[in-house]
Amino acid sequence: MVIFSVLYAAADGAHFDHDYYNATHIPLVHEAFASTGLTGVQVFKGLSAGDGGPAPFIAMAHLAFRDAAALQASMGGPRAAEVLADVAKFTNLQPIAQVSALV
Incomplete structure (x- = not known):
């Protein structure tokens, strides 16, 4: 399993x-990647934050994929551009992405 974190x-x-993020984007x-x-x-x-201060992240999504392929x-794939274009509809932030694997 590979995790794509946003x-x-x-x-x-x-x-x-x-x-919007929960009702439409997710x-x-x-639909696009299943x-x-x-x-x-x-x-x-x-x-x-862990110390009770402001959260360093507004939101996080962790997408699980069968494998790296x-x-x-x-x-x-053909729907990736559609998913990326939708980001502007719910935020003005540039997301940070990371690929990880369970150990």
Whole structure:
């Protein structure tokens, strides 16, 4: 299994529409990438830092793919541009992405 994490760092002037993200963007991600190997998505809303201060991230999504080939097929597939273009509809932030594997 390979995890593609998308993190939205808190910043001055940041806009993030959690309702749109959960009701529209995440279902689009499921629809676009399920056929190429997406097996699940977990979404988290930042509440606070570990010390109780402001959350360093507004939101995080962790997309699970069957394997690295499935991730490549999804990100290089015909619906990837549609998913990426949708980001501007819910945030003005540039997301941080990371690929990880369970150990």
